[in-house]
Amino acid sequence: MSTAQLPVAPPTPWVDGLTIGQVLRETARQYPDDDAIVFCGPGVRVSWSELDREVDLVARGLLALGFVPGDHFGVWATNVPEWVLLQFATARIGVVLVNINPSYRAGELKFVLKQADVRGLALIDHYKTMHFQEILLEAAPDLASSTPGHLHSPTFPRLRWIVEMRGHQPSFGLSWYDLMSGAVSVPQACVDEVAERLNPNRAINIQFTSGTTGHPKGATLSHRNVLLNAFYAGQSQRLGPRDRVCLPVPLYHCFGCVLGTMCCIVHGSAMIFPSECFHPGETLAAIESQRCTAIYGVPTMFIAQLENPTFSKHDLSSLRTGIMAGSPCPIELMRRVTQEMGASEITIGYGQTEASPLITQTRTDDPIELRVGTVGRPLPGFEAKIVDPDTGAELGDGQQGEFCGRGHGVMIGYYHQPDKTAAAIDRDGWLHTGDLGMRQPNGYYRITGRLNDMIIRGGENIYPREIEERLYEHPAVEEVQIVGVPDHRFGEEILAWIKFKRDQQATETELREYCRLGLAHFKVPRYWKFVDSFPTTVTGKIQKFKIREQGIEELGLQDEANIETA
Template sequence: MGVTRKEGDSSVPWVDGLTIGQVLQSTARRFPDDDAFVFCAASARMTWAEFDADVNRIARGLLGLGFVPGDHFGVWATNVPQWVLLQFATARIGVVLVNINPSYRASELAYALQQSDVRGLALIDHYKSSHFLDMLCQTCPELASASPGQLQSKAFPKLEWIIALRGNRQPYALMWDQLYSRGESVSQQRVEDIANALRPTDAINIQYTSGTTGHPKGAMLSHRNVLLNAFYAGRSQRLDHRDRICLPVPLYHCFGCVLGTMVCVVHGSAMIFPAESFSAEATLGAIEHERCTSLYGVPTMFIAELEHPDYPQRNLTSLRTGIMAGSPCPIELMKRVTEEMGANEITIGYGQTEASPLITQTRTDDPIELRVGTVGQTLPGFEAKIIDPDTGQELGDGVQGEFCGRGHGVMIGYYHMPDRTAAAIDADGWLHTGDLGMRQSNGYYRITGRLHDMIIRGGENIYPREIEERLYEHPAVEDVQVVGVPDRRFGEEVLAWVKLKRGDTATEAELREFCGESLSRFKVPRYWKFVERFPTTVTGKIQKFKIREQAITELGLHDIANIETA
């Protein structure tokens, strides 16, 4: 690593060779009185000095509970201040943060808790119609007779501590304020001793990404993975301590907790969170009131903001840049964001969780046609190639093939899944993304499709197999095929073709409710069709692409399907 670091010199990654805790300390020393974060809905605001001090207090609290480097700690919550504090407190003492999607239902939660070997779990009480504590107790009935730190569960043998981030006191949980008090007997010197023994290549985060079999895979990321990604992602936007990033994206996702929080810590920019979950109205209000200079989002978020009734009345003149990513970015939408919204230096990023997450990104000074029509060039320290998915042979410019990336962002591997890791990362260190793309002669890339049948709805990865397996559990369903169809707002929506067993009946409403009992809401199909047969090849293989083509015609989606993306 050994990189020469010179303050103010953005040509070298000053974060290389450091841990997340060391980077936060440096930023707090340089910009102590600048805003670190603002949570608009919670009316919470901290400077960098306050943030760093609070992170130390929480780190001491975790040590007081007995956590040690290498332990796993889950956070299951919406965008709340405690999420960010825990992210950096765990990193400071080498505890691995496990991100848990707040949309998970009880069965999905159970899988994540079991597979990740978490020793502690912090969660909110409820948000809208999701009752987190109720689902946790349903998942882990032993909580009914447990006291804080004394949980003994057959399904989750490593889980000991439950931290309630808000709500009424629960007999089995430690409240947030009690976590602070548990650290009063722990010296700050102990925190420093542990922090100084950590290595930048240590795993510090597990982020779940959906799997083709329906079981999510936990991508293990290191300090160095996320810090270098954050350094270059911020540099591509020309960020510094005067910038204020509006973050309507979820914290559990790499968009929020790497391109959001890590970018801000690396560059000293303020994190501005409009609401606990995405709200176009709250986002527009946050940009105006907090004078945000950068705006993040998946395409559907930008569409919702541009189409919101409040949009014409909002003063968004502070906007300069940002990142649009998470799903294919329509070129016309990029033009609107650039020309109408005022974010004339908006960038597009491409990558995936396994790459921490960005592999490519456009730059603020790229010509407009490249900034709206491509996903940019590789980040420094990354290389990419396009290969024939059948032969593995590298392809030339202008030829479509599988996009592969190699460099500092490639994950350590999938937690407890060596076979899946070997399938994703080859012997030469290349990450096989499963996305189709092509390289232009100028070194810029375009993403043209996907090798597999994954659906990306509003930035959420959905694997049809998970939904199909759920529907196969319904007693009336004989066969089912799930595909993605174009959608103007979300990029894609979920469609299910269902064949019922002879003599059995089921309605769309019944199947929709059945899916919603165990699947996150965004996975429940929007479109349904009951059929007697599926299109197949002569050998009997179902042709999902024909289902999609027929659905586009039947649903009148041709115009949306023809929207050009980068």
């Protein structure tokens, strides 16, 4: 039985064999005066030649502090201009960028800084109620008595430098101005010399998985991993130097710093950042004012824009394409994005951080039924297959099993976690995603859920995605999430959380009947809850485990939840 694989498209991608720094240099040479970056909030606009020069300055500043290839430098911030500068500056001199979730509290920050051997950390002062310096000192109180360059923390034995990117400069850290001022002591030739020796197959980025259970794991990616992924992801959208990509997605996540910034440097497209964190109104305003041709986001972001009170007031006629990814996309939502937002060539991408991140993607010229109903075909140079989760045997078309991928995007491994790496990547190089999917005869894939999301009710396997798709078709439903909750009789029962569209309502009885008309009786939810919002990660991914936990509490199912099973 053959696996689905597309031949590598000739010619070989121009980025193959290059480092991130070399790709940026070439793009700046080709399009020196074109917009590279626009940050709408602070009003920052930078051309490609200006970006290239700024990156060199930051790289020289890092060399002045003693950073060398292989060192680890963490960035803990929202979407700010300095984040992008540090991403490219660290890559230019071979320093490994460690992405840190800006929503982390002290315990999570402490784990990541120590586990990833972070030697330098850049942070912002605050965002809304998050005060980053206070959280850092809570994680390591002894930093308060240290001085820049002489940090002594038993908790973080490798940490030497703290850089405050904006706001109040701590006594133990440098300001951004200090970092840039240090560049004068290092000639440009030093940067060029270091950059020349770098290997594109070496680690350049550590991105931590969300860690919904246990501690997060640091997926280690190479220059080649992210550049090839960015090349093909952009090619699938037909991106070029005239495109302007709206990026409301967070930079710390692979959606922002690979499909976003890397896609743009590879294809010469402008990066447009509407705000520090996602805001639907500001995103719509940025699309209009900057004449964006592409828009990125997870499904919840698109729903928020479509349902925003200002939606009809914005001119979105410039939109053509983009990527919707990060979690399963409801078919009805995809139709609304193509028709109401006008992104008629928007693509669906599927993958995970461990794959740098895309494994499959639809193309702009795919028929609409494939772009709204599948996650596309494997990227060139990637293979995919569906296997039986219990036996590992490869399954045929139309059979549901675990989705596995193999190719240029598969991570180097989890940093300092060889056992977890071996559990994720088998001896033949296949990445086991933990997602359920099936392949269609035409080579396109559908993702049907997570292995651990499956509900088993009275011996029947129930996949939440099927029920969610049915409810998304109801005219009053804006968003829906289906989870399983414990039940003494059936083992599990189905709980539906429903958010209605503005000025729309439906009763539990109406929704039950709607499900009953389109689904088998055992798939009709027993429990219903009408909500205004869902628990989400900072990237907008809905956290089903929290919905389940809250459901158990509210429904008084603690005893059932504690029943031991084989």
